Amino acid sequence: MNKFVNDPQEAGGQGVAISRRGFLIGATSAGFTLAFSCSGLGLLDPAEAIASQNFEPTLWYRIDHDGLVTVNIAKAEMGQHVGTALARIVADELEADWQSVRLNYVDTHPKWGLMVTGGSWSVWQSFEPLSQAGAAGRIALIEEGARLLGVAPAACTARNSRVQAGKRSISYAEIVQRGDLTRSLTADELKRVPLKKPTERRLIGKETLAIVSPRRPTAAPAMASMRASRAWSMPARCCRPHATAPRWCPSTIPPLKA
Structure with missing residues (x-):
């Protein structure tokens, strides 16, 4: 930062x-x-x-x-x-x-x-x-x-x-x-x-669909390559903390397929 x-x-x-x-x-x-x-x-x-x-x-x-x-x-x-x-x-x-x-x-x-x-x-x-x-x-x-x-x-x-x-x-x-x-x-x-x-104001603060520009820099290629090789990763979800710090628990979400 x-x-x-x-x-x-x-x-x-x-x-x-x-x-x-x-x-x-x-x-x-x-x-x-x-x-x-x-x-x-x-x-x-x-x-x-x-x-x-x-x-x-x-x-x-x-x-x-x-x-x-x-x-x-x-x-x-x-x-x-x-x-x-x-x-x-x-x-x-x-x-x-x-x-x-x-x-x-x-x-x-x-x-x-x-x-x-x-x-x-x-x-x-x-x-x-x-x-x-x-x-x-x-x-x-x-x-x-x-x-x-x-x-x-x-x-x-x-x-x-x-x-x-x-x-x-x-x-x-x-x-x-x-x-x-x-x-x-x-x-x-x-x-x-x-x-x-x-x-x-008629637009600010109101729900809308995002504008997607064909020229917008995107992480899609990188994400595609990540999805193609996910052996190193494990889906997870954030559980409610018992104290002040969160802890990570195994997720029930099925692994992503390539």
Whole structure:
């Protein structure tokens, strides 16, 4: 287990340092990328910054022309489905249809920063910035959706990847196709973006099936080889301890077959 990180930059640029970074939304050939900026926003043009990938590598997501929301996952995945947990944070604030959310598990390039599993770091370190990223995206979509619908943003709400104004609505996909989401928020503006109250959350804390990505690093090959040679192992179950320490008892579970 690694020590706790005192320098936020050691933790993939997250933690305290992220609070002083701005937020960018810029167009790409596939749709729009929404990301934290790597440097001061005063000198950055959102479209230019996104095109040159001058944004925080570990914290971004994109919305494609077909409305698919792809969340970048730069945390270690060891079967605990951390990708699903992090994507739920973004999707909840973004008011995205969960069925349209996809995961992009990154490679092991050093640019992704510290990739460690332990102590529930992935969720508690990422919760605030990912919530801000989702909320900033929702507000941009509402503003642009309102413009396309010809109404005031205050008359609109977002739900299930659609911006609604009374009986009229427009999908996130249509907004990406027809609108211009290009935006930039300074660090101070991002801090003022309102986040949902816990009682308003629709995805966080609710049961769901994990998203399994074909690109997700998996222990399946290793497990397959273990199952093929189990002579060295013995199934066991944990019995209720009589004192303070648990003890292991023979299991009634039949041995695994190759």
